[in-house]
Amino acid sequence: MWPEVIEAMDYAIKHKIRVSELHDAVGKRLAKLLGAESAMVSAGATSAIMLGTAACMTMGDKVNMERLPNTDGVPNEVIILKNHRYLYDRSIKAPGARLVEVETEEDIRAAINNKTAMMFYLLNRPQEQKIELGEYIALAQEFNIPSFCDAVTTVPPISNIFNTLNTGFDLVCYSGGKGLRGPYSAGLLLGRADLISFARLHGSPNHRAYGRSMKVAPEEYLGMLVAVETSLRFDEDAEYERQRNAVDTMAHRLKQVPGLIVETKIPAAEAREPYVEVRWDSDLYKITPAEMKKELREGFPSIEVRALFLSDGELHLTAVMLKPGEPEVVTNRVIEILENNASH
Ligand SMILES: *Cc1c(COP(=O)(O)O)cnc(C)c1O
Numbered sequence: 001m002w003p004e005v006i007e008a009m010d011y012a013i014k015h016k017i018r019v020s021e022l023h024d025a026v027g028k029r030l031a032k033l034l035g036a037e038s039a040m041v042s043a044g045a046t047s048a049i050m051l052g053t054a055a056c057m058t059m060g061d062k063v064n065m066e067r068l069p070n071t072d073g074v075p076n077e078v079i080i081l082k083n084h085r086y087l088y089d090r091s092i093k094a095p096g097a098r099l100v101e102v103e104t105e106e107d108i109r110a111a112i113n114n115k116t117a118m119m120f121y122l123l124n125r126p127q128e129q130k131i132e133l134g135e136y137i138a139l140a141q142e143f144n145i146p147s148f149c150d151a152v153t154t155v156p157p158i159s160n161i162f163n164t165l166n167t168g169f170d171l172v173c174y175s176g177g178k179g180l181r182g183p184y185s186a187g188l189l190l191g192r193a194d195l196i197s198f199a200r201l202h203g204s205p206n207h208r209a210y211g212r213s214m215k216v217a218p219e220e221y222l223g224m225l226v227a228v229e230t231s232l233r234f235d236e237d238a239e240y241e242r243q244r245n246a247v248d249t250m251a252h253r254l255k256q257v258p259g260l261i262v263e264t265k266i267p268a269a270e271a272r273e274p275y276v277e278v279r280w281d282s283d284l285y286k287i288t289p290a291e292m293k294k295e296l297r298e299g300f301p302s303i304e305v306r307a308l309f310l311s312d313g314e315l316h317l318t319a320v321m322l323k324p325g326e327p328e329v330v331t332n333r334v335i336e337i338l339e340n341n342a343s344h
Pocket of ligand 1: 151
């Protein structure tokens with residue numbers, strides 16, 4: 001978390017507030033800062049997905065709201081592209097929605113009916129798809145179906161939020177505890193004012209709300225606002241340079257080790273996260289990348305490398321979390337483990 005966020009949280013716990021008034025005020029300021037029609041803080045991105053889906057299913061109808069997750073008589077179908085099914089889509093289903101998988105424009109036209117509550121989109125998905133983002137949104141608009149976008153992986157930089165809101169999605173969610181460096185348990189739901197007001201009805205502080213268990217504390221609410229303010233001031237270019245330098249330091253050291261194939265991958269700044277890919281001759285070092293990952297995690301200090309499912313099974317060293325002096329700590333441990341497993 002940014003130090004500014006901790007200060008704001010400390011301030012918040014020392015003052016009395018009416019929870020709903022705080023939600024109104026922070027929402028208004030967030031919307032203004034980010035260029036959204038309306039905004040709320042949620043208990044993480046998945047909570048934003050659940051509350052947003054519930055909002056689109058019930059559209060403020062008190063009887064239907066009370067019914068969830070029972071969906072008798074409640075529009076409960078959510079359209080999703082087949083290759084946008086992902087780790088977190090259970091949060092769409094949590095309020096009782098059913099996912100309807102589609103691939104093409106024809107599929108979407110055929111799928112839409114009076115039970116369709118929402119069209120979901122996962123932004124930043126690398127795979128090819130059979131429909132363009134703009135066409136997807138246009139279809140949602142043509143049939144007057146609220147569209148929801150999970151844009152979590154597009155920040156930082158926070159400036160991407162402006163572009164995403166401009167694409168025309170009705171609701172967009174972000175995680176607060178990842179790159180925005182807000183409270184770990186917070187998130188953002190941005191978009192259409194009516195839908196945000198319905199989403200708020202589904203959450204705390206409302207006593208009977210379906211999402212009452214997804215409380216956001218006043219200090220988290222304010223902390224999330226200050227995380228956005230601080231992110232908007234942050235020098236992203238300098239941060240990118242810092243990560244590049246740390247990655248270069250690691251690559252430079254590892255290239256001195258015999259039998260290692262070391263590649264520095266420097267994606268464009270917009271794609272973030274430079275990293276070092278380290279491969280080795282399996283005749284020289286009898287250890288797999290998975291075993292290396294495990295040893296790094298279990299050793300001292302405990303070191304975490306990128307998940308193998310994100311790195312195609314290779315060892316990837318990133319620098320986002322590294323402080324000065326730590327690139328050397330990482331490379332020393334990698335080299336130590338390799339030497340312990342050398343075949344000579
Ligand atoms: C991490 C992540 C989420 C979940 O965010 P939380 O704030 O932890 O609920 C949702 N979608 C994507 C794409 C993510 O990467």
